[in-house]
Amino acid sequence: MDLKQIDQFAKETIFEAGKLIRDTFSYELVVETKSDPNDLVTNIDRETELFFIEKIKSFDPSHKILGEEGMGEKVQNLDGPVWILDPIDGTMNFVKQHRHFMITVGFFVNGIGKLGYIYDVMREDLFYAIEGEGAWYNDTPLRKLKPLKIEEAVIGINATWVTPNKRINHEKMIDLVKTVRGTRSYGSAAMEIAFVVSGKLDAYISMRLSPWDIGGGTIIAKEVGAIATNLNGNDFDFLSQDTFIIANPSIHQLILDRYIEEK
Ligand code: IPD
Numbered sequence: 001m002d003l004k005q006i007d008q009f010a011k012e013t014i015f016e017a018g019k020l021i022r023d024t025f026s027y028e029l030v031v032e033t034k035s036d037p038n039d040l041v042t043n044i045d046r047e048t049e050l051f052f053i054e055k056i057k058s059f060d061p062s063h064k065i066l067g068e069e070g071m072g073e074k075v076q077n078l079d080g081p082v083w084i085l086d087p088i089d090g091t092m093n094f095v096k097q098h099r100h101f102m103i104t105v106g107f108f109v110n111g112i113g114k115l116g117y118i119y120d121v122m123r124e125d126l127f128y129a130i131e132g133e134g135a136w137y138n139d140t141p142l143r144k145l146k147p148l149k150i151e152e153a154v155i156g157i158n159a160t161w162v163t164p165n166k167r168i169n170h171e172k173m174i175d176l177v178k179t180v181r182g183t184r185s186y187g188s189a190a191m192e193i194a195f196v197v198s199g200k201l202d203a204y205i206s207m208r209l210s211p212w213d214i215g216g217g218t219i220i221a222k223e224v225g226a227i228a229t230n231l232n233g234n235d236f237d238f239l240s241q242d243t244f245i246i247a248n249p250s251i252h253q254l255i256l257d258r259y260i261e262e263k
């Protein structure tokens with residue numbers, strides 16, 4: 001398998017998809033809801049996923065595709081080459097702000113992440129990695145993350161988790177928020193992961209993400225030494241939803257031990 005050729009194909013396809021998405025702002029979006037009134041999907045999420053599927057199938061019909069909008073086949077396992085992708089991560093931002101949303105793509109072979117991409121569509125910025133070769137922000141190599149103290153950390157977290165909720169001990173989360181230097185919430189898991197791998201955030205925590213939210217990002221994470229697991233400290237299961245944390249290696253275990261208590 002020629003990874004360089006697949007990388008070239010992936011980048012071209014992502015850039016083309018990004019341009020198609022940017023062009024859609026000249027006409028009206030069709031916005032629908034999915035599981036609840038805040039779970040949005042647009043015609044562009046679906047069209048972009050279809051665009052990827054057609055491109056990948058004509059590149060190599062044996063490759064499987066797991067995408068958020070379910071336009072590909074039902075992927076039951078990660079055997080062989082599998083693309084895990086989210087055509088628009090941050091759909092609510094896409095609809096409301098027309099910015100701060102990402103295309104994110106991971107290419108796996110037998111469950112091992114080989115190529116990872118997070119593309120900021122409006123800024124035309126690409127974060128990407130090739131397994132074992134490194135990670136880049138556009139043409140600039142991303143460095144290994146430097147250690148820091150929890151008091152110096154800026155973390156990505158959704159405000160829901162510092163209010164009483166069924167999933168997690170929110171008092172401990174309040175302690176975390178008070179301890180760190182600052183918190184941010186960007187509304188796109190892929191964007192927050194891109195910020196962690198490039199040192200603009202030091203951790204990002206989520207109570208529920210899906211394989212397509214993090215597929216590309218976890219591959220980039222490995223190359224810069226960021227640690228990505230579920231909130232039990234185990235590897236994320238790429239076939240179902242799970243809790244998620246990605247963090248600078250110097251604070252990953254500390255956050256889990258001291259501040260995360262699932263109910
Ligand atoms: C969502 C975003 C959001 C995260 C949600 C995801 P979508 O993805 O990444 O930041 O909090 O859990 O589902 O639906 O916009 O692709």
Ligand code: CA
Nearest residue numbers: 039040068091
């Ligand atoms: Ca969605």
Ligand code: CA
Nearest residue numbers: 086089090213
């Ligand atoms: Ca998503």
Ligand code: CA
Nearest residue numbers: 068086088089
């Ligand atoms: Ca999405």
